[in-house]
Amino acid sequence: MDKYDVADTLELIGTLLELKGENPFRVRAYFTAAQTIRNTTADLMFYINSNSLTTLKGVGKDLAEKITDLAIHGDTKVLSELKSMFPPGVLELLKIPGLGPKRVKILYEQLGIASISELKYACERHQLQKLQGFGTKIEENILQGIEQITKSTGKFLYSIAKHTADILVESISQLKGVILCEVAGSVRRKKEVIGDIDILVSVEEYDIQKTSAEIIQLTQIEQVTGCGETKISTILKNGIQCDIRLVQPKSYPFALQYFTGSKEHNVALRTRAKAVGLSLNEYNFSSISKVQVPRCTTEDDIYKSLGLHPIPPELRENMGEIEEAETGIPKLISEQDIRGAFHCHTTYSDGSLTPEELCEAAKAKHWKFIGIADHTKSAAYANGMSIETAKRQIEHVRKLSTTLTNFTIFLGVECDILPDGSLDFPDSLLQEYDYVVVSIHSKFKMTETEATERIINALQNRYSTILGHPTGRLLLEREGYPINLKVVIDVAAKLQKVIEINSHPKRLDLDWRWIRYAKQHGVKLCISPDAHNAEGLNDTYYGVGIARKGWLEPRDILNTWSNTAIKTLFETIRKD
DNA sequence: GCCGTTTTCGGCCCGACTGTTTTCAGTCG
Numbered sequence: 001m002d003k004y005d006v007a008d009t010l011e012l013i014g015t016l017l018e019l020k021g022e023n024p025f026r027v028r029a030y031f032t033a034a035q036t037i038r039n040t041t042a043d044l045m046f047y048i049n050s051n052s053l054t055t056l057k058g059v060g061k062d063l064a065e066k067i068t069d070l071a072i073h074g075d076t077k078v079l080s081e082l083k084s085m086f087p088p089g090v091l092e093l094l095k096i097p098g099l100g101p102k103r104v105k106i107l108y109e110q111l112g113i114a115s116i117s118e119l120k121y122a123c124e125r126h127q128l129q130k131l132q133g134f135g136t137k138i139e140e141n142i143l144q145g146i147e148q149i150t151k152s153t154g155k156f157l158y159s160i161a162k163h164t165a166d167i168l169v170e171s172i173s174q175l176k177g178v179i180l181c182e183v184a185g186s187v188r189r190k191k192e193v194i195g196d197i198d199i200l201v202s203v204e205e206y207d208i209q210k211t212s213a214e215i216i217q218l219t220q221i222e223q224v225t226g227c228g229e230t231k232i233s234t235i236l237k238n239g240i241q242c243d244i245r246l247v248q249p250k251s252y253p254f255a256l257q258y259f260t261g262s263k264e265h266n267v268a269l270r271t272r273a274k275a276v277g278l279s280l281n282e283y284n285f286s287s288i289s290k291v292q293v294p295r296c297t298t299e300d301d302i303y304k305s306l307g308l309h310p311i312p313p314e315l316r317e318n319m320g321e322i323e324e325a326e327t328g329i330p331k332l333i334s335e336q337d338i339r340g341a342f343h344c345h346t347t348y349s350d351g352s353l354t355p356e357e358l359c360e361a362a363k364a365k366h367w368k369f370i371g372i373a374d375h376t377k378s379a380a381y382a383n384g385m386s387i388e389t390a391k392r393q394i395e396h397v398r399k400l401s402t403t404l405t406n407f408t409i410f411l412g413v414e415c416d417i418l419p420d421g422s423l424d425f426p427d428s429l430l431q432e433y434d435y436v437v438v439s440i441h442s443k444f445k446m447t448e449t450e451a452t453e454r455i456i457n458a459l460q461n462r463y464s465t466i467l468g469h470p471t472g473r474l475l476l477e478r479e480g481y482p483i484n485l486k487v488v489i490d491v492a493a494k495l496q497k498v499i500e501i502n503s504h505p506k507r508l509d510l511d512w513r514w515i516r517y518a519k520q521h522g523v524k525l526c527i528s529p530d531a532h533n534a535e536g537l538n539d540t541y542y543g544v545g546i547a548r549k550g551w552l553e554p555r556d557i558l559n560t561w562s563n564t565a566i567k568t569l570f571e572t573i574r575k576d
Numbered sequence: 577g578c579c580g581t582t583t584t585c586g587g588c589c590c591g592a593c594t595g596t597t598t599t600c601a602g603t604c605g
Contacts, residue, residue, distance in 0.1 A: 025588055029577035060578050098594085100603050133602080137595055380590045381605055419592080441605060 003037050003044040006070045009079065010034035010063075015094065016082035018101035019108075032058035037067065039352040039533045044071050089115035096145040098138070106131060120146050156240055161187050161194035164240055168220050169199060172244070175214050177207035179249055184259035189313045196241040198259050202252040215244055251283045253299045258282035264318035265311075272306055272322065341540045342371030342412060343437055343528035348393045349374035350382040352533045355397050355409070361534035363407055371528075372397060373412040373437045376424035382441075384416070387429060394432055410434040416441055421457030437528075451487045459495050493521040 001009065014030030036058045037044065047053045048071055053064035069076035086108065093104045093116065107113040110131060113122055123143050128134040165183040173181045178201055182188070185198030203211045208230065215232055216224050221242075226233035232244040247255040258266060259282065273280040277291035285293050285305065294305035303310045308325040312332055315321040321329070345351030346358055353361060355372060362370040374393065375384035385393060394411065401409045412435040416424040423430065423438065430436050438458050492499050499518060529540040 023577080026577050028588075032578080058578065062577060098603070102602055133596065133600095135596055141594090378591085379605085383589080 001070050001074050003040060003071075005074075006044060006067055007034040007038040009070050010037065010067070012091075013066075013076075013079055013082060015091065015101070016079075016086060019086055019090065019105055020082065021101075021105060029058065029063065033063045033067070035352075039535075041534065048072070087114040089118075092116050093119060095149055096142060097148070098141045098145055103134075103138075106133070116146055116149075156194050158187070158190060158194055160238075161197055161240060162190075164220075164236060164238060165197045165199065165242075168197070168218070168236070168242065171218050171220065172199065172201055172215060175211055177203050177211050179203060180252060182256065184256055185243075185261060188260045189262065189316055194240075196243060197236075199242065199244045200252070200256055200259055201244060201246045202249050203246055205248050208246050208248075211246060247283075253296050253302060254280070254284055255282045257299050257302050260313050260316065262317050265316035265321070268318045268322050269306070272308075276306065278305075338365075338367065338540055340367045340369035340371065340408075341529050341531065341537060342410065342435070342526065343373045343414065344370060344531045344537070345374055345382075345414075346372055346393075348385055348389060349379070349414075350532060355393075355400055357534075359400070359404065359407065359409065361537055364534075365537060367537075368406070369408040369410060371410040371412050371435070373414040373435075376413060376415045378416040378418060378424045379414075379441055384424075385413075387425065390425065390429065412437055414439055417454055417458040419454070421454040423458055452491055455488060455491045456495065459491070459497050489518045489521060489523050492518070492523045496522075498524045498526055 010030045011034045014027050014034070017030065018024075018027045033056075036056050040047070040056065044067075047056065048068050053059050053067055054061060059067065066076045066078065070079075090104060090108050093099055093107065093113070094101065096116070096119075099107075107119065107122075107128070111122055111127060113119050119142065122128060123139045123146075126136075126139060128139050128142070129136060162183075165187050169181050169183055172178055180200075180202035182200055183197065184200045185196070186194050187197055201211065201215075212227065212229075212232060215221075216227060216234070220236055221234045222237045222239075223235045224232065225235060225241075230246045232246075234242045234244065236242050245255065245259060257269075270280045273285070274288065277287060277289035278293070279286045279288045280302070285296065285302075287293050294301070296302050296305060300310040303325065308322065309327075309329050311321050311325050311329060314332065315329065340362060344358055346353055346355050348355075351358070351374070358372065359370055374390075375382040376390070377384045377386050390413065397409060397411045401411075412433050413425065413430070414437040415430065417438050417440050418424055440454070488499065491497075529536055529538075531537045531540075
């Protein structure tokens with residue numbers, strides 16, 4: 001097992017212990033250790049070989065043994081014991097909003113419910129009402145929750161799908177006979193939520209059969225659900241459905257264009273081709289009048305043949321990009337354009353790096369600045385800073401700042417907007433910061449009026465504030481969008497404030513429809529990763545991936561800041 | 577199950593919300 005598998009397994013053990021009704025602090029120890037393992041920079045085997053696992057925070061003698069077992073053998077005694085106590089379906093029940101380990105335990109032990117379908121059946125027949133602590137409302141909420149998760153089943157966040165696809169593409173590329181291999185579909189278009197992965201492989205006709213046979217043997221594949229001459233349908237180890245298509249080199253550019261989609265973009269493109277006497281499919285162009293068939297060796301050639309500038313996959317949604325491509329396409333932001341990120345946490349709250357380490361991580365990415373924004377005291381679950389800690393941090397970071405050359409630290413704070421609309425820190429302290437991210441972390445089910453009042457109160461007359469990850473919910477967790485989002489954009493428009501697009505892969509808050517809505521209302525947006533470790537900084541780019549779908553150009557992002565210091569920095573960067 | 581010591585065991589984040597029950601338990605962030 002690699003460190004991510006080990007971390008996932010430790011969390012699984014923690015969850016099973018919770019179900020068993022174990023001491024909650026013992027449970028927490030597993031989750032803490034999982035987090036630590038996930039955040040380690042060195043390889044897990046390094047700690048094992050050097051016998052230094054116990055130097056990691058939250059890992060003692062006992063967990064060190066279990067981690068070693070998992071890393072080397074892929075299993076540990078306590079795990080198999082726990083697994084034998086609960087059928088796998090019981091764990092599924094925990095995914096239903098409002099159902100935690102205590103209630104799931106009761107449902108399993110008293111009603112024998114061990115799957116979502118059994119739970120649905122029981123709710124519909126009002127069998128839960130017989131249980132102590134359960135009533136009509138809980139039954140209703142569970143049914144609603146089941147409907148919600150059924151809808152999002154089989155959906156994965158972009159970051160997870162991309163990581164999975166990259167590994168598979170690399171494995172396939174190494175097979176003998178494979179000429180080219182790339183990810184297509186919605187992953188290539190950088191959609192924020194992915195249903196399945198499409199992978200395209202270029203092989204000579206005489207190699208197709210042999211290559212297919214080798215692909216289905218790859219370790220990443222859990223199950224082969226279909227295998228024809230040119231298409232293999234699979235389910236990968238992490239549950240993502242993946243279609244692999246094999247095409248001959250001459251068809252590859254056409255297949256890449258076709259399977260990248262979107263469907264709507266392709267329909268529009270074929271319509272355009274037809275208008276000039278050409279028919280376009282996944283294999284080639286053909287002539288439907290007496291037009292000469294253009295030669296295409298790359299995907300770009302296909303667009304050029306139709307009198308268009310090549311359209312980047314991210315924009316292929318038939319949202320006006322084809323018309324735009326007649327004259328030119330705006331240059332999209334690339335990873336190299338990123339110079340820094342705000343909303344990064346350090347060990348002063350719930351981050352795993354010290355300010356010094358965070359700066360080093362940012363410098364390693366050739367960034368020019370970093371914005372630190374740790375939690376304030378009311379975010380107790382995230383180890384929010386007391387006023388005293390905050391003062392200590394300000395002193396520490398300002399001092400660190402003076403030691404750095406060619407690199408700037410902006411010191412901000414992620415300040416909670418409390419339920420009454422006031423801010424968690426007094427204005428006198430907030431003035432000490434370069435910028436303030438104000439975030440809502442509580443009472444999500446507000447009415448529009450309540451939300452508006454709360455946010456307006458928090459933002460009023462405060463100069464350099466950013467409204468932090470305004471929805472505070474996983475995209476996958478809920479059907480539709482939290483009620484507050486429109487409110488947030490409307491308020492930001494009224495008060496001319498910046499909204500942060502939170503690109504932490506687990507909290508992908510906005511999709512391009514809302515970015516467009518914001519843009520229509522003149523609301524400025526910025527990208528931030530909500531990073532808690534060095535790896536988290538990479539998430540900035542995922543946010544850019546989303547943002548570009550809203551036709552956000554670099555200057556939009558660069559212009560989003562009102563704070564003079566930040567603006568000066570951006571002016572400098574722009575000159576580069 | 578870990579940590580930090582008062583070195584052998586007590587403390588470990590906490591407040592809000594919801595629903596059930598009538599004072600509290602479970603869930604969530």
